Amino acid sequence: MIKMITNKIRLAQGAGGLHTYKLINELFLKYFTNSILDQQLDAAIIPGFPGKWAFTTDSFVVQPLFFPGGNIGKLSVCGTINDLAVSGAKPLYLSCSFIIEEGFVVENLEIIVASMAETTKNAGVLIATGDTKVVEKGSCDGIFINTTGLGFLPAEKDYTPKHITSGDKIILTGIPGRHGLAILAARNKLEVSPPLVSDCACLHELLASLNHLDIHCMRDPTRGGLAITLNELALQSNLGFLIEETALPKDVRINSLAELLGLDPLYLANEGIAIIIISSQDASSAINVLQQHPLGQKAAIIGEIFEENPGQVLLSTNLGTKRFLKMTAGNLLPRIC
Amino acid sequence: MIKMITNKIRLAQGAGGLHTYKLINELFLKYFTNSILDQQLDAAIIPGFPGKWAFTTDSFVVQPLFFPGGNIGKLSVCGTINDLAVSGAKPLYLSCSFIIEEGFVVENLEIIVASMAETTKNAGVLIATGDTKVVEKGSCDGIFINTTGLGFLPAEKDYTPKHITSGDKIILTGIPGRHGLAILAARNKLEVSPPLVSDCACLHELLASLNHLDIHCMRDPTRGGLAITLNELALQSNLGFLIEETALPKDVRINSLAELLGLDPLYLANEGIAIIIISSQDASSAINVLQQHPLGQKAAIIGEIFEENPGQVLLSTNLGTKRFLKMTAGNLLPRIC
Numbered sequence: 243m244i245k246m247i248t249n250k251i252r253l254a255q256g257a258g259g260l261h262t263y264k265l266i267n268e269l270f271l272k273y274f275t276n277s278i279l280d281q282q283l284d285a286a287i288i289p290g291f292p293g294k295w296a297f298t299t300d301s302f303v304v305q306p307l308f309f310p311g312g313n314i315g316k317l318s319v320c321g322t323i324n325d326l327a328v329s330g331a332k333p334l335y336l337s338c339s340f341i342i343e344e345g346f347v348v349e350n351l352e353i354i355v356a357s358m359a360e361t362t363k364n365a366g367v368l369i370a371t372g373d374t375k376v377v378e379k380g381s382c383d384g385i386f387i388n389t390t391g392l393g394f395l396p397a398e399k400d401y402t403p404k405h406i407t408s409g410d411k412i413i414l415t416g417i418p419g420r421h422g423l424a425i426l427a428a429r430n431k432l433e434v435s436p437p438l439v440s441d442c443a444c445l446h447e448l449l450a451s452l453n454h455l456d457i458h459c460m461r462d463p464t465r466g467g468l469a470i471t472l473n474e475l476a477l478q479s480n481l482g483f484l485i486e487e488t489a490l491p492k493d494v495r496i497n498s499l500a501e502l503l504g505l506d507p508l509y510l511a512n513e514g515i516a517i518i519i520i521s522s523q524d525a526s527s528a529i530n531v532l533q534q535h536p537l538g539q540k541a542a543i544i545g546e547i548f549e550e551n552p553g554q555v556l557l558s559t560n561l562g563t564k565r566f567l568k569m570t571a572g573n574l575l576p577r578i579c
Numbered sequence: 580m581i582k583m584i585t586n587k588i589r590l591a592q593g594a595g596g597l598h599t600y601k602l603i604n605e606l607f608l609k610y611f612t613n614s615i616l617d618q619q620l621d622a623a624i625i626p627g628f629p630g631k632w633a634f635t636t637d638s639f640v641v642q643p644l645f646f647p648g649g650n651i652g653k654l655s656v657c658g659t660i661n662d663l664a665v666s667g668a669k670p671l672y673l674s675c676s677f678i679i680e681e682g683f684v685v686e687n688l689e690i691i692v693a694s695m696a697e698t699t700k701n702a703g704v705l706i707a708t709g710d711t712k713v714v715e716k717g718s719c720d721g722i723f724i725n726t727t728g729l730g731f732l733p734a735e736k737d738y739t740p741k742h743i744t745s746g747d748k749i750i751l752t753g754i755p756g757r758h759g760l761a762i763l764a765a766r767n768k769l770e771v772s773p774p775l776v777s778d779c780a781c782l783h784e785l786l787a788s789l790n791h792l793d794i795h796c797m798r799d800p801t802r803g804g805l806a807i808t809l810n811e812l813a814l815q816s817n818l819g820f821l822i823e824e825t826a827l828p829k830d831v832r833i834n835s836l837a838e839l840l841g842l843d844p845l846y847l848a849n850e851g852i853a854i855i856i857i858s859s860q861d862a863s864s865a866i867n868v869l870q871q872h873p874l875g876q877k878a879a880i881i882g883e884i885f886e887e888n889p890g891q892v893l894l895s896t897n898l899g900t901k902r903f904l905k906m907t908a909g910n911l912l913p914r915i916c
Contacts, residue, residue: 284798285665299725570597
């Protein structure tokens with residue numbers, strides 16, 4: 243029961259007085275309660291560790307706020323947890339900061355907050371500190387959420403692109419394009435039945451199951467999709483990436499809808515798959531481990547690293563031809579995350 | 580020289596492709612460059628410490644974006660550094676995340692980014708990780724900035740309100756109301772000559788100069804001003820706060836302008852002063868130390884903690900009467916930070 247909050251968010255709830263105090267205590271703390279956050283300090287106090295920390299931030303501006311498979315709240319937790327997970331870190335703490343438009347329906351805010359609470363709880367992550375601002379009607383688009391994450395990184399772990407070497411295998415843990423296409427369908431009210439569901443999920447458990455293997459680098463292909471992320475890795479490692487189109491995990495509905503819309507799933511955003519660059523001898527063990535996890539059932543070796551074509555990504559197509567997957571400057575979808 | 584960026588921010592610069600890559604490399608990294616950020620990883624890797632960490636987040640939505648004494652960029656750095664500093668921590672790392680409106684003038688973005696770079700450099704703080712989103716024209720109000728900060732907190736330090744005890748003295752390091760009134764004057768184009776300048780400043784150096792003294796708690800009175808922050812501390816410590824109006828640091832221009840506008844400087848936001856709750860025997864030493872620093876010249880003992888009236892703040896007025904400084908539910912100013 244949220245007795246003292248009216249049905250719509252008011253400017254005074256972001257101004258720092260009694261109404262802000264009540265909003266925090268009666269909505270945010272109700273869902274996010276934990277021993278660190280409950281202290282309500284200007285800065286949360288978290289324990290130190292002798293190893294390293296992974297530290298990452300993302301602001302989420304996705305439209306629509308609610309979509310099949312998730313909402314902006316769940317996405318804001320999964321997105322930041324995944325950035326920590328691909329660094330090899332164990333996600334531990336999140337900050338969350340809300341910018342809310344005056345008039346935003348409190349029930350919708352509660353659904354968003356509840357789903358953030360559920361997602362962090364399932365992930366074993368604490369929301370340690372937060373902030374709320376309210377802006378006038380028309381000054382933001384419903385709600386924007388920033389999450390910033392901290393994860394513990396054992397001293398010896400280093401999954402940065404400098405470890406990528408020629409001969410490494412490229413693994414993709416799932417089907418590319420789901421999130422981007424689900425958002426696009428929801429935004430444009432395309433009648434897809436059953437609805438296309440985003441892959442939005444936390445990957446830390448799946449990726450941690452590979453801890454014993456010789457991983458060289460990991461990355462989650464979000465904005466810009468698989469193609470752009472592979473290009474970034476190729477540039478950062480100064481090596482050539484060769485992708486086998488026939489090896490890519492596929493879903494016939496995604497491919498046909500994307501084709502219909504003139505879109506390439508390889509350039510569409512993902513929120514629940516990872517690219518893993520791994521030593522050749524450990525690649526098939528990794529696939530075996532990944533496929534035992536619900537989020538890794540479609541995992542596949544999709545390509546290999548070469549000395550040739552440094553900084554570029556080459557696609558060996560279904561038709562047997564080869565073409566470069568370009569670092570596009572074209573119209574990628576805005577507000578996908 | 581920023582050759583490849585056109586004059587106004589475009590949606591594609593937030594979509595994750597080549598234009599985002601260029602914006603990051605040619606604007607953000609130009610100013611923020613450091614060995615951690617330059618790695619451009621999904622999560623920055625920062626060293627661990629055996630002590631504790633202070634962890635804090637704030638989203639800044641101030642209007643106008645530029646005001647006498649600062650801009651949204653400087654404010655976003657000072658605000659988060661101050662939240663770390665009042666926790667007793669040494670500020671070390673910041674994340675920064677931008678939500679930018681399509682069409683935002685790149686030259687203004689550059690001024691904001693340059694002032695963030697200058698402020699962090701002067702403070703000895705590194706911007707370790709960042710994020711940029713661009714939303715359509717009309718979907719946000721120019722630019723919003725989130726900063727999330729990490730500071731090292733020695734194991735023995737604990738400035739939480741539970742340490743406040745009856746008999747403690749209350750110190751204020753400067754004049755209350757400057758930031759709120761400066762923003763209000765700039766927003767409403769009040770012709771104040773010379774312009775009223777915000778107190779926006781980083782307080783970590785000033786506050787660290789008190790490290791050797793018996794500090795019980797510190798807090799920076801931002802949104803809601805001195806009155807609301809004192810009320811929060813009174814509630815959290817379950818003690819009574821008595822403030823002497825005659826002892827408050829004052830500026831005649833601030834007081835007369837506030838009076839003219841029907842505002843109480845004690846409820847106006849500040850971005851460059853701190854409340855320090857300190858043991859009675861160390862209070863005058865603290866004042867001596869504070870007054871030697873440019874940001875602490877007006878520091879004064881403004882009151883004391885009592886067992887009476889727990890959870891409440893009593894003001895002993897200039898006229899010799901007493902009244903409660905209420906935890907107001909009234910119309911505090913929105914978008915002050």
